[in-house]
Amino acid sequence: MLSVEKQSSGLRNRTPPVEARRKVVPTSEGPALAKVPRGATPASRGLFGMSRTNLGLLIASLTLSLYALVGFRSLSTVPESYALCSPNGPGIFTVDDARPRAQCLVVHRSRFTDIGTLEEVTERWKDASYASRNTSDVLISELEVRYILEGHIIVPGLSDSHAHILEYGAMKVIPLEETRTVEETVLRVRDYILEHPDIRDDQNKFIEGWGWDHTKWKTQAFPTAAQFEADPVVADRLIVLQSKDGHALWVSKRVLQSIGTLPDEVPGGLIVRDASGKPTGAFLDNAQTLVERPKPTHETLEARFNATVKDALAAGLTSIHDAALDPMSLEFFQRQAEDGKLPLRIYGMTFFDETKDYWGNRTSKIIGAGDDRLTARSVKIFADGALRTGLAALYEPYADNPSTCGVMRIEPDVLNSVIPKFMKDGWQVNVHAIGDRANGIVLDAFEEALKGVNVSALRPRLEHAQILTQADMARFGKLGVIASIQPTHATDDMWYSEERLGPERVKGLYAFRSILDHGARITLGSDFPVEGVNPLAGFYAAITRLSQDGRSPHGPGGWFPEQRMTREEALKGMTIDPAYASFSEDTLGSITPGKRADFVVLSQDIMSVPVTEIMKTEVVATVIDGRPAHGAL
Structure with a gap:
């Protein structure tokens, strides 16, 4: 977690050394550097005769108590301009070859305006002309300095260069990935049906899931429609389950029957068949297009999206490259961007369907929509x-x-x-x-x-x-x-x-x-x-x-x-x-x-840290445009 106390808190295990406890405040001649008082004087007595230092200790103590009760998120507000520093040494990995490590970063509104040591950034902040050049607007009244905890580090926002946002949300519906047998996978579907009375009581409700992986099953064979029929709760239902890698569909007997006559071959795909040539219920790659599924509602897509965003921000992701947006997905993200509902950045890859006309010369690219949250130019x-x-x-x-x-x-x-x-x-x-x-x-x-x-x-x-x-x-x-x-x-x-x-x-x-x-x-x-x-x-x-x-x-x-x-x-x-x-x-x-x-x-x-410790790392805060999207500063 991050240190939330103001500089004057005086908590020894939370604040940096006295010489580092500073913030920049304005004077009549422009910004000036002022140290936080070390102790109280008669003139500095505050509430109930307490010194301001002791009052600060009381407030900090109450703040920590509040944090224990309501959590960090309620304390996540940050000022328009602030410096965030490592208490001891260069704890910021900038990934900038000009200066790979730094002690402090400075944010004004949505941009980085400076990096360096505490002394460097505070001295430069005093120079109003420097601040004006880097913020392109009027310098605000003061720069608040905050600190991460000792041992914590700061890295740039993390990106996932190849992912499937809405599909991840769909995967969360029925947990199939960790199953080790076909029977266990069918049991997960059974549990899902029983947990949802509307589905349990309606045989015609469509059931979709994502995540089965036959390479982790004991038999390592593709599943069949007949295996759904072995369970009386699951039998005779409309079920389509996507494989973990997205390259195969496993369908139930009713779905298989609804497709009608199947072609003998599918270019670029495969219909899995038994020894007699009958389809078994598994469709690979291009053959997946033979399986029709109901179009999800906007509310369904929004629920999937929100499930993904929650996990992504908690993992430190600030940007995701979504690989293969179909028209429905792209339209959904455009609407979210227009409504200001994109909490992170999306770089979309629009899906190319070779069975349709070439569209590159008649489709507009999307660049920086929704305050630079959505781009689709690939x-x-x-x-x-x-x-x-x-x-x-x-x-x-x-x-x-x-x-x-x-x-x-x-x-x-x-x-x-x-x-x-x-x-x-x-x-x-x-x-x-x-x-x-x-x-x-x-x-x-x-x-x-x-x-x-x-x-x-x-x-x-x-x-x-x-x-x-x-x-x-x-x-x-x-x-x-x-x-x-x-x-x-x-x-x-x-x-x-x-x-x-x-x-x-x-x-x-x-x-x-x-x-x-x-x-x-x-x-x-x-x-x-x-x-x-x-x-x-x-x-x-x-x-x-x-x-x-x-x-x-x-x-x-x-x-x-x-x-x-x-x-x-x-x-x-x-x-x-x-x-x-x-x-x-x-x-x-x-x-x-x-x-x-x-x-x-x-x-x-x-x-x-030793490689054995890497996966124990926690994401303390994910910050986008200078504001915490997960955790707090």
Whole structure:
């Protein structure tokens, strides 16, 4: 938690040394620096004859008592201008190469206006001309100085570069992710039905959920519609459950029957069938489009959104790149922005549907809507399937299923056609690519489209970039393509990936260090709800390549430990690099004067504590535009 006392509180375990306890106040000649009184004089007697110092102690004591009763949030107000300092030394990691560490940051309204030592920022605040130059308005009457607790640190606002906001909210409805058998998963659905009388008493109510993962089940087989029918409460209902990775649907018998006649094949997808050729109730990748679901209401979307925002802010996220906004989702976020209901920043990737007309030349980009809370200037294209479902597109057959090399969800000639069109019309192009063949095809398309083009103006991204050949790793840096990666995928997939890919090809999976060493820029995300929302889990996975209990298939040193990132690289991958990847590095991503005041206070120094302690870190405060969105200052 943060120190909430004013400078005059006098609490020894809360306040910095006397020489640091200062605030700037105005004088007739302009701002001046004044020390807080050390003791009382007859002239300073206040209420009931108490000295002002003792009165301050009483007020501080009452404040702490109030905090114990009502919590920190009620004390979260901050003045228009304030300095936030580390009591001992440079506890602020700015991610600004000009000054990587600082003791204090200064906020005026929604912007950082200064960083430095306490002496530096207070001396500069006295110079009204300096303050005017950096705030572009009239200097306010005083600068209040507040302190984080000893041992706490401040980092820029954290970003998740690849996530699914509304889908995470949908995942919260029925907890399916941690189940270990099909039967346990069906039981979770049963519990949900019984807990909701309106659903329990109406067989025609549609039931949706998200998060099952067949790779963690004992059988590791795709589930079937018949398995719902084994439970009398669940049987004969309309049920659609999305897989954890978003690449498969598991439907009930009634839903399967409602689809009618199914095609024999689906380009870029798969209808799972039994030995006799009958559909079993699982639809993979493009085959998912065969399953119709009711359109959620605005109220349903708002409930999902609020569930995600609550968890995201508590985890220190100030910005999320939403990967694959369909028209309904984009319309929802636009409405939220117009109504001033976006508590954090969203960078949206608009979904490209190859079955519909090209829209890049007739669709307006959204940039900085809702006071810079919503931007949608990129397109998301799906190249192939997923490794978990066995449909990521590979050059050679799967080691555990030699009958297939996976599938491309979009034909290469379509990629070669639409990527240059989107780039010409000023759209950033972000392509989902998992397998080595898919990554190679997309990089081919990028290479052709980028000839004679300013790549920094377009900043194409490969989303996931999971399995790469050595030649394609080198092309990242050469072409200037951004690798949008998810470190927690590595520590999740490491348990089955070698069996799926073989001992040699697996070396090109999640090869973070190799990508960096070839000069590419990496930006980190989670892909939640595929993984958890906590960005520190990605930080930990990137630098350790271990599960959170310290294990890996290669032992406690980490899975392919030579591919680890440094802490500095991982922090940049959650701050300044996502800002660059969303064209916002001039306003976000570092604690730099002039940028928006987005930052996070952490309970310990993740840049130096033992790796075993990283996941014990708590988010004390998440601050957006200088105001606490979670916790308090």
